[in-house]
Amino acid sequence: xxxxxxxDKSMSFQAYYQLVEELAGKGGTTxxxxxESLIEYTKLNYSRMKRILKxxxxxxxxxxxxHCFTEKLTWLVLAESWCGDAAQNIPxxxxxxxxxxxxxxxxxxxxxxxxxxxxxxxxxxxxxPKLIAIDENYQVLGTWGPRPSYLQDWLYRExxxxxxxxxxxxxxxxxxxxxxxxxxxxxxxxLLMKEWLEKECFGH
Numbered sequence: 386x387x388x389x390x391x392x393d394k395s396m397s398f399q400a401y402y403q404l405v406e407e408l409a410g411k412g413g414t415t416x417x418x419x420x421e422s423l424i425e426y427t428k429l430n431y432s433r434m435k436r437i438l439k440x441x442x443x444x445x446x447x448x449x450x451x452h453c454f455t456e457k458l459t460w461l462v463l464a465e466s467w468c469g470d471a472a473q474n475i476p477x478x479x480x481x482x483x484x485x486x487x488x489x490x491x492x493x494x495x496x497x498x499x500x501x502x503x504x505x506x507x508x509x510x511x512x513x514p515k516l517i518a519i520d521e522n523y524q525v526l527g528t529w530g531p532r533p534s535y536l537q538d539w540l541y542r543e544x545x546x547x548x549x550x551x552x553x554x555x556x557x558x559x560x561x562x563x564x565x566x567x568x569x570x571x572x573x574x575x576l577l578m579k580e581w582l583e584k585e586c587f588g589h
Contacts, residue, residue: 387461387519391501395461395491398479402438405431405466415466416496423467430472437476441567443484450575451484453586456520458488462530463495463502463515469559470532471514477567478516481574507531518581526581533569536561 396404408414409431414423460478464471475492482488495502495513502511505528512531519525531537536558543554579587 386504387501387517387523387525389523391493391498392459392461392491392519392523394498395493398475398482398490398492401464401475401492402434405434408466415494426467426469430466430469433469433472434476437473437567438480441477441480443480444568444571447481447571447575448484450578450587451481451488453584454485454487454578454582456487456582458526459519460488460490461517461519462490462492463498463505463513463517464492465495465513468513469555470536473559473562474514474530474532474567474570477570478574480567481571518577527577529573529577532558533565533573535569 404415405427408424409428412424412428413419414427416423460482462471462475462478464475475490479490482490493501495511495515499511502513502515505515505517506512507515507530515530516528517525518527518529532540539558540554543549543551549557
């Protein structure tokens with residue numbers, strides 16, 4: 386369940402992007418833990434977000450699907466500036482939403498809102514980014530996150546039968562993101578949007 390007051394705590398994508406830019410510039414990060422590694426991740430993530438916004442193409446199939454929505458939808462995304470998966474995926478979600486003014490991406494910080502995060506755990510974990518799609522009545526249509534299913538399955542395999550250190554796996558994930566250029570996420574979002582609302586125009 387999502388409530389109006391939950392959404393009221395959120396910020397626009399533009400405000401979030403500006404926040405990450407400011408934090409990267411002054412050497413800070415979101416959250417209470419201002420340790421050096423999280424600050425460095427925030428700097429790196431700002432560069433990633435900036436590049437993705439400039440270079441990621443949105444597939445025609447995505448635009449066709451998004452144009453089908455006439456309802457007002459909010460994609461509420463739990464995130465933090467230091468999160469590499471958030472930096473890779475949120476700009477792609479924003480670019481998808483930009484194709485239809487009825488869809489708005491709103492960002493809410495996880496560590497400041499544990500009550501919201503705990504309603505949308507991933508196998509018991511506070512994994513981010515976590516997208517919660519809601520309609521005008523704050524009804525939850527569905528969720529996505531914290532990363533494309535290919536990477537999530539890879540992570541579960543490594544946890545069950547490790548072949549590398551987690552630090553190495555994170556590097557491999559970033560390499561995959563760089564090669565994929567947001568295309569897998571776009572395909573997943575097409576399927577999810579069609580699940581969330583049944584509309585005649587999806588079949589045309």
